[in-house]
Amino acid sequence: xxxxxxxxxxxxxxxxxxxxxxxxxxxxxxxxxxxxxxxxxxxxxxxxxxxxxxxxxxxxxxxxxxxxxxxxxxxxxxxxxxxxxxxxxxxxxxxxxxxxxxxxxxxxxxxxxxxxxxxxxxxxxxxxxxxxxxxxxxxxxxxxxxxxxxxxxxxxxxxxxxxxxxxxxxxxxxxxxxxxxxxxxxxxxxxxxxxxxxxx
Amino acid sequence: xxxxxxxxxxxxxxxxxxxxxxxxxxxxxxxxxxxxxxxxxxxxxxxxxxxxxxxxxxxxxxxxxxxxxxxxxxxxxxxxxxxxxxxxxxxxxxxxxxxxxxxxxxxxxxxxxxxxxxxxxxxxxxxxxxxxxxxxxxxxxxxxxxxxxxxxxxxxxxxxxxxxxxxxxxxxxxxxxxxxxxxxxxxxxxxxxxxxxxxxxxxxxxxxxxxxxxxxxxxxxxxxxxxxxxxxxxxxxxxxxxxxxxxxxxxxxxxxxxxxxxxxxxxxxxxxxxxxxxxxxxxxxxxxxxxxxxxxxxxxxxxxxxxxxxxxxxxxxxxxxxxxxxxxxxxxxxxxxxxxxxxxxxxxxxxxxxxxxxxxxxxxxxxxxxxxxxxxxxxxxxxxxxxxxxxxxxxxxxxxxxxxxxxxxxxxxxxxxxxxxxxxxxxxxxxxxxxxxxxx
Numbered sequence: 011x012x013x014x015x016x017x018x019x020x021x022x023x024x025x026x027x028x029x030x031x032x033x034x035x036x037x038x039x040x041x042x043x044x045x046x047x048x049x050x051x052x053x054x055x056x057x058x059x060x061x062x063x064x065x066x067x068x069x070x071x072x073x074x075x076x077x078x079x080x081x082x083x084x085x086x087x088x089x090x091x092x093x094x095x096x097x098x099x100x101x102x103x104x105x106x107x108x109x110x111x112x113x114x115x116x117x118x119x120x121x122x123x124x125x126x127x128x129x130x131x132x133x134x135x136x137x138x139x140x141x142x143x144x145x146x147x148x149x150x151x152x153x154x155x156x157x158x159x160x161x162x163x164x165x166x167x168x169x170x171x172x173x174x175x176x177x178x179x180x181x182x183x184x185x186x187x188x189x190x191x192x193x194x195x196x197x198x199x200x201x202x203x204x205x206x207x208x209x210x
Numbered sequence: 211x212x213x214x215x216x217x218x219x220x221x222x223x224x225x226x227x228x229x230x231x232x233x234x235x236x237x238x239x240x241x242x243x244x245x246x247x248x249x250x251x252x253x254x255x256x257x258x259x260x261x262x263x264x265x266x267x268x269x270x271x272x273x274x275x276x277x278x279x280x281x282x283x284x285x286x287x288x289x290x291x292x293x294x295x296x297x298x299x300x301x302x303x304x305x306x307x308x309x310x311x312x313x314x315x316x317x318x319x320x321x322x323x324x325x326x327x328x329x330x331x332x333x334x335x336x337x338x339x340x341x342x343x344x345x346x347x348x349x350x351x352x353x354x355x356x357x358x359x360x361x362x363x364x365x366x367x368x369x370x371x372x373x374x375x376x377x378x379x380x381x382x383x384x385x386x387x388x389x390x391x392x393x394x395x396x397x398x399x400x401x402x403x404x405x406x407x408x409x410x411x412x413x414x415x416x417x418x419x420x421x422x423x424x425x426x427x428x429x430x431x432x433x434x435x436x437x438x439x440x441x442x443x444x445x446x447x448x449x450x451x452x453x454x455x456x457x458x459x460x461x462x463x464x465x466x467x468x469x470x471x472x473x474x475x476x477x478x479x480x481x482x483x484x485x486x487x488x489x490x491x492x493x494x495x496x497x498x499x500x501x502x503x504x505x506x507x508x509x510x511x512x513x514x515x516x517x518x519x520x521x522x523x524x525x526x527x528x529x530x531x532x533x534x535x536x537x538x539x540x541x542x543x544x545x546x547x548x549x550x551x552x553x554x555x556x557x558x559x560x561x562x563x564x565x566x567x568x569x570x571x572x573x574x575x576x577x578x579x580x581x582x583x584x585x586x587x588x589x590x591x592x593x594x595x596x597x598x599x600x601x602x603x604x605x606x607x608x609x610x611x612x613x614x615x616x617x618x619x620x621x622x623x624x625x626x627x628x629x630x631x632x633x634x635x636x637x638x639x640x641x642x643x644x645x646x647x648x649x650x
Binding site: 033034037040044052053054056057058059061062065066069070073 | 287289290291292294315377378380396397424425426427429446479480482483486533536537539542
């Protein structure tokens with residue numbers, strides 16, 4: 011086990027921010043490899059495992075690209091106070107111990123409509139976008155597992171990868187996401203998605 | 211604990227077909243069923259204790275073996291369906307026969323296990339081999355007589371509950387009413403009647419309208435041991451939902467939600483994965499629930515939803531290794547947990563063929579190993595220790611030398627006695643505590 015890598019995953023050590031992003035990049039690559047290799051698995055796609063992998067992928071990607079919400083994946087650092095709980099919940103983070111008392115409030119101002127609609131409808135259920143289901147016989151046998159949505163997840167991240175090539179300059183520089191400013195001619199010629207495929 | 215019996219299930223074909231995938235005692239503890247990756251079920255029976263052979267008292271021997279599930283291919287979706295037995299549950303015994311449910315990813319089957327130890331002899335129209343007699347040789351009539359024969363155990367499939375699940379079945383649970391049972395997959399839970407195979411009722415459905423909104427799946431479920439209207443299901447987010455079937459036909463609204471807020475100092479990229487509950491078990495009393503996530507086992511009181519009443523660290527030294535365990539897929543391992551008969555001790559498996567027991571009263575815990583070297587018959591199991599730096603004692607194992615391919619995912623505890631069954635890859639270990647056989 012690489013100690014340095016493990017500490018980076020926890021956000022400790024010198025040059026913590028840079029190690030974070032390197033670690034995040036590595037986790038993104040590993041996760042994509044898992045999703046890709048899961049397609050050929052015997053027994054069909056394992057929904058539970060692939061969901062967990064996609065959640066890790068999302069967190070790591072947020073940290074790597076420096077997007078808001080990326081901090082949810084990391085332990086708290088001293089600095090500005092944590093955002094109000096509505097903000098955290100909007101980012102999809104789990105409520106913290108300090109916010110547990112505030113949990114259960116059905117309404118939050120200025121929320122994105124898609125994620126909040128189900129909670130407003132039925133605070134107890136908490137599952138977005140679910141259609142009501144009457145007592146019925148077994149679901150029609152032709153129902154698809156909809157694993158095709160995993161493929162769309164991959165292509166979404168694939169297009170977002172074009173920005174990753176330009177991040178080698180370091181966290182100090184603020185670069186526009188999506189801007190390709192790679193300095194190594196070899197990498198410039200490779201599609202970022204095929205790089206991930208070749209690695210696995 | 212004494213080492214008692216070790217069974218190795220031999221595989222004739224394919225590597226890994228004999229990896230044990232589930233272990234379950236029946237309600238009296240007389241029978242122990244195991245399922246494996248190759249779709250086979252092996253049932254062990256405990257020998258009755260007798261004064262004549264005191265050393266063979268209470269040993270488990272193979273009672274019956276049968277092929278429960280075969281690999282299938284769904285041509286419509288181009289999917290292979292694994293024959294691996296995910297769960298076995300015994301029905302309470304209602305007559306001379308025993309019944310059990312076994313399930314793979316898609317299909318649940320009800321099996322009836324019967325004994326035959328007599329056979330009729332002296333037919334009038336057939337001879338000993340069963341060939342028809344020449345009628346001219348029959349001059350008198352005789353009544354066929356039942357004569358004893360060598361014990362034969364017959365297992366027959368009585369019901370096949372198919373086409374109920376689109377996603378992979380992870381658990382089944384027989385209701386205390388002994389008439390119904392439920393089966394849970396990643397997104398739905400169905401209620402079946404044991405006698406009816408062509409329909410089931412969907413009682414939980416957490417599938418979102420748009421699968422890209424999916425954030426949570428069902429990981430395990432169980433009926434309450436006494437209240438036939440209550441059941442619990444666990445989620446990949448670490449929460450438990452207790453549902454009351456009297457409240458409505460569709461139990462999407464939980465009666466109680468058990469969830470512990472996250473500890474911010476432990477947050478990492480893998481917090482979500484390690485909080486996913488891999489197993490949930492009601493206590494025998496019905497008052498508590500036991501859950502297992504990647505690093506801990508927790509005891510929950512049904513009367514308190516805000517946090518567990520007890521948390522036990524199974525292998526906290528792995529917390530700093532999560533990235534590597536993610537890489538080698540070990541972080542996705544699903545460990546089970548078990549109560550002893552009096553709900554005073556809980557047990558769960560770990561890596562390196564270690565398993566752990568926690569005494570809820572004394573707060574003492576022990577790590578034991580299931581291995582051939584330490585498990586000769588009537589050998590005493592020696593407690594093991596994993597050292598995490600600091601002083602290292604003799605026989606300690608360092609974290610870095612743990613064998614992560616040797617994992618104990620499936621364990622079972624006899625319903626009343628101190629007998630445990632431990633599945634270590636393709637070996638089954640049965641340990642008995644002869645000194646403290648009775649529950650305290």
